[in-house]
Amino acid sequence: MNGKNQAGAAAPTPASPRQPVRPRTSDAGPPPRVSAWRRRRLAGWLFLAPAIAYLLFAFLLPIIYNLMLSFERTSPATIAKFAAPFAGLANYRYIFHDPTTQMAIIHTFEFTFGSLFFQFIIGFALALLFGTEFPGSTLGRSLVIVPWLLPLFVTGVMFKFLFQAEGGAVNQILMAIGLAHGPIDWLNSPHLALWTVLIANIWLGVPFFTVLLYSAIQDVPTEVTEAARIDGAGPWQRLVLIIVPIILPVIEIVLLLGFVFTVKVFDLVIGLTGGGPANSSQLITTWSYNLSFQQFNFGQGAALNNVLLVLALICSPIYLWLSRDSLRGSSGAGR
Amino acid sequence: MTRRQQRRVGRWLRALVAAAALVVVLFPVYAILVGSFESTETLFSGTFYWLPHAATLENYVTVIRAQSGNVVTSLFVALGTALLALVVAVPAAYALSKYRLRVTIVIVSSLLIAQIVPSIVLATSLFIIFHWIHLVNTFVGLVLADGTYAIPFAILVLRAFFFSLPNELMDAARVDGASEWTTFRRIVIPLARSAVITVAVFAFLNGWGDFIFALTILNGAGIVPITLGIYTYLGNYSTDWGAVMAASAFALVPAGVMLVVAQRYIASGLTAGSVKG
Numbered sequence: 162m163n164g165k166n167q168a169g170a171a172a173p174t175p176a177s178p179r180q181p182v183r184p185r186t187s188d189a190g191p192p193p194r195v196s197a198w199r200r201r202r203l204a205g206w207l208f209l210a211p212a213i214a215y216l217l218f219a220f221l222l223p224i225i226y227n228l229m230l231s232f233e234r235t236s237p238a239t240i241a242k243f244a245a246p247f248a249g250l251a252n253y254r255y256i257f258h259d260p261t262t263q264m265a266i267i268h269t270f271e272f273t274f275g276s277l278f279f280q281f282i283i284g285f286a287l288a289l290l291f292g293t294e295f296p297g298s299t300l301g302r303s304l305v306i307v308p309w310l311l312p313l314f315v316t317g318v319m320f321k322f323l324f325q326a327e328g329g330a331v332n333q334i335l336m337a338i339g340l341a342h343g344p345i346d347w348l349n350s351p352h353l354a355l356w357t358v359l360i361a362n363i364w365l366g367v368p369f370f371t372v373l374l375y376s377a378i379q380d381v382p383t384e385v386t387e388a389a390r391i392d393g394a395g396p397w398q399r400l401v402l403i404i405v406p407i408i409l410p411v412i413e414i415v416l417l418l419g420f421v422f423t424v425k426v427f428d429l430v431i432g433l434t435g436g437g438p439a440n441s442s443q444l445i446t447t448w449s450y451n452l453s454f455q456q457f458n459f460g461q462g463a464a465l466n467n468v469l470l471v472l473a474l475i476c477s478p479i480y481l482w483l484s485r486d487s488l489r490g491s492s493g494a495g496r
Numbered sequence: 497m498t499r500r501q502q503r504r505v506g507r508w509l510r511a512l513v514a515a516a517a518l519v520v521v522l523f524p525v526y527a528i529l530v531g532s533f534e535s536t537e538t539l540f541s542g543t544f545y546w547l548p549h550a551a552t553l554e555n556y557v558t559v560i561r562a563q564s565g566n567v568v569t570s571l572f573v574a575l576g577t578a579l580l581a582l583v584v585a586v587p588a589a590y591a592l593s594k595y596r597l598r599v600t601i602v603i604v605s606s607l608l609i610a611q612i613v614p615s616i617v618l619a620t621s622l623f624i625i626f627h628w629i630h631l632v633n634t635f636v637g638l639v640l641a642d643g644t645y646a647i648p649f650a651i652l653v654l655r656a657f658f659f660s661l662p663n664e665l666m667d668a669a670r671v672d673g674a675s676e677w678t679t680f681r682r683i684v685i686p687l688a689r690s691a692v693i694t695v696a697v698f699a700f701l702n703g704w705g706d707f708i709f710a711l712t713i714l715n716g717a718g719i720v721p722i723t724l725g726i727y728t729y730l731g732n733y734s735t736d737w738g739a740v741m742a743a744s745a746f747a748l749v750p751a752g753v754m755l756v757v758a759q760r761y762i763a764s765g766l767t768a769g770s771v772k773g
Binding site: 200202204206207208209211212213216219222224226227230240241287291295296297298303305306307308309311313314315316318319320321322323327328329330367368372373421424427428431432446449450453454462463466470473474476477481484488 | 763
């Protein structure tokens with residue numbers, strides 16, 4: 162019981178929660194204070210109940226079940242059953258010795274850090290550009306978010322069209338400006354497929370960085386940058402010594418979210434390369450799908466899922482810490 | 497050059513750079529549209545034409561014949577996801593911002609972490625869980641799974657918004673004898689309209705664009721959203737690019753509509769969701 166509810170024991174039976182307690186006009190009857198407070202707390206719980214139920218059902222249950230699966234010897238026949246025979250660490254042993262899995266893990270790191278690096282640089286440059294005044298800047302700012310809104314799978318398919326060896330716009334542009342002498346087989350070459358996925362992912366991720374960094378830069382007080390300008394700081398100095406330190410919290414959170422979003426990428430790869438050729442563009446996500454849903458080794462897929470989950474959740478303490486204002490807001494608000 | 501001329505040249509130079517960037521941003525979408533109007537012969541000619549070469553509507557005819565049911569399915573999935581997100585998220589966000597419940601910090605932390613969990617982890621387990629409870633290949637199952645994109649985001653965005661509502665409004669309603677539910681329905685929801693629309697728009701786009709849950713939880717027969725419809729076109733050895741591009745053009749429509757109609761809500765959602773969340 163909450164300390165504020167000390168009077169609870171002395172108070173008579175509280176009104177049924179279904180019957181709204183009317184404000185009392187006389188001092189006849191018990192004081193409404195306690196029952197009203199309890200009623201409010203109950204209402205709060207009822208408002209929250211669907212969300213709690215959903216979180217338990219759609220997040221906690223699958224995560225726990227995934228953990229269980231990773232220790233089971235599964236087969237297509239066990240899918241219909243609640244549990245399969247215990248397998249110990251066999252699934253984990255398998256995935257850590259399987260060359261394709263190792264490759265998928267390495268690809269995931271290359272893909273994630275490659276994407277973040279270019280997305281951040283390009284996104285920051287565009288944020289600075291759109292932060293200045295020029296003809297058409299408002300229209301440009303609203304159009305730059307287009308890649309963000311498209312279904313990821315469709316983006317993958319779109320780039321597959323652009324990167325075709327014959328009749329693909331990319332090769333045609335490269336040959337027209339003399340950067341390629343013949344058609345490059347982007348999607349069927351094991352050396353290039355992952356690059357293709359990387360390029361597509363950079364394209365779709367830049368707007369996220371641009372939008373968030375742009376709004377952070379807009380929040381930098383102009384007096385500060387003006388003062389620096391008067392003191393003789395050039396544009397580069399103003400950027401590195403004034404703007405970046407001020408927006409550093411946003412940079413941190415944007416990079417962190419960028420990391421967790423990129424580690425999860427799935428639809429794009431399936432639409433673009435399907436993980437091929439010869440598994441050369443498999444990421445953890447796509448290879449896990451392949452293990453579970455194409456080879457029906459759900460146990461191995463689940464084990465790989467846990468590797469991915471650890472990778473993503475490593476960030477969660479940092480994320481919670483960076484979001485501490487939002488968490489703290491919970492105790493400061495209300496009454 | 498005078499200072500002023502320099503500044504003017506600078507402005508136009510920046511406009512030029514921005515225009516170049518926008519060409520890169522918009523070209524892939526443009527290419528889909530061009531491709532969707534090309535004949536099969538043109539698409540297999542080995543040349544990409546910058547403008548439709550002998551434009552035809554045959555791809556759209558093919559796609560409307562084969563995929564219009566799937567477009568309707570996607571529409572229902574998107575609406576279902578938006579509805580589920582609102583039903584779960586609006587009251588929860590209200591409780592998490594205006595009621596001092598002890599679980600608040602636990603729930604908010606869980607929501608932040610839930611946003612991080614990769615969909616493939618959920619999809620693998622949900623597929624088997626749905627097997628037991630007979631939700632595989634059902635509309636309800638798909639919408640429940642699609643809610644995993646939308647609900648944590650929706651609660652966090654709405655909660656940030658509810659903080660901005662003064663407590664006095666709710667107190668005044670209570671003093672007038674309104675129940676908690678009436679206060680929520682008559683006072684809080686109308687005031688939160690813009691945030692609710694923002695959240696609904698994003699949930700709609702999430703449901704519309706979902707691919708991974710459609711791929712895992714549906715079996716490709718019966719309920720087929722448009723993304724899955726496009727995927728089946730790719731499965732063959734020779735891709736019918738005309739049909740793929742026309743179907744993709746359909747899949748891009750909601751994003752385009754939202755960009756024009758709900759621009760304001762999209763802009764606020766994009767920034768609110770990630771930083772203030």
